[in-house]
Amino acid sequence: KAGVTQTPRYLIKTRGQQVTLSCSPISGHRSVSWYQQTPGQGLQFLFEYFSETQRNKGNFPGRFSGRQFSNSRSEMNVSTLELGDSALYLCASSSQPGTSGNEQFFGPGTRLTVL
Amino acid sequence: AQSVSQHNHHVILSEAASLELGCNYSYGGTVNLFWYVQYPGQHLQLLLKYFSGDPLVKGIKGFEAEFIKSKFSFNLRKPSVQWSDTAEYFCAVNYGGRRALTFGSGTRLQVQP
8 A cells, every 4th residue: 555645745935925735645544634843842733634524623823724635635734834834744644433543654744944 | 731751852772772762641531652763764653552452562673662551651662772773753642532643752762883
């Protein structure tokens, strides 16, 4: 099975711009979660989507949003970029709910640099 | 707020030394526990997980972890490390069956040949 794929892998933007990141989960996985990784704050949960619905949201401002499509692919959007948004954005997918459903498989991430 | 603490930020060992990385989590009812590893230039990979049952769990590459409920701990161990174990290790917890993972700050392990 192919793993979680994320595009683009690297992105450079300037303050005030907006950005959209894409994630394709493992085939058959319907849950997609997003995390932000920075040297200062570590790995922090952004949000989770399952069956095109946001199921859970972390403590991030409203500038961070996401969505999921019927094929389980997900996008996250950050508007009005700030320097502090520079981070590695990780996507993780997991399968149906259940005991094993909580195991998450991570993609390689998108490295966002805000200048 | 729920939190996960990893006590060692940077550990340096020689090959064949034994490893134990500490992880403690805040109380929050039912928990699932994970250890992830991030090798240089690679993405996060699951080492092992605990959902229920035997509190001593074995993972890939000779790693194991012990869940001690009374201490809210889930320490990672390996009897003999190799140079290839050089990586960053993250303890993670999800609460109440929710998928959202709360991560520790990570431990950077450097194994010297």
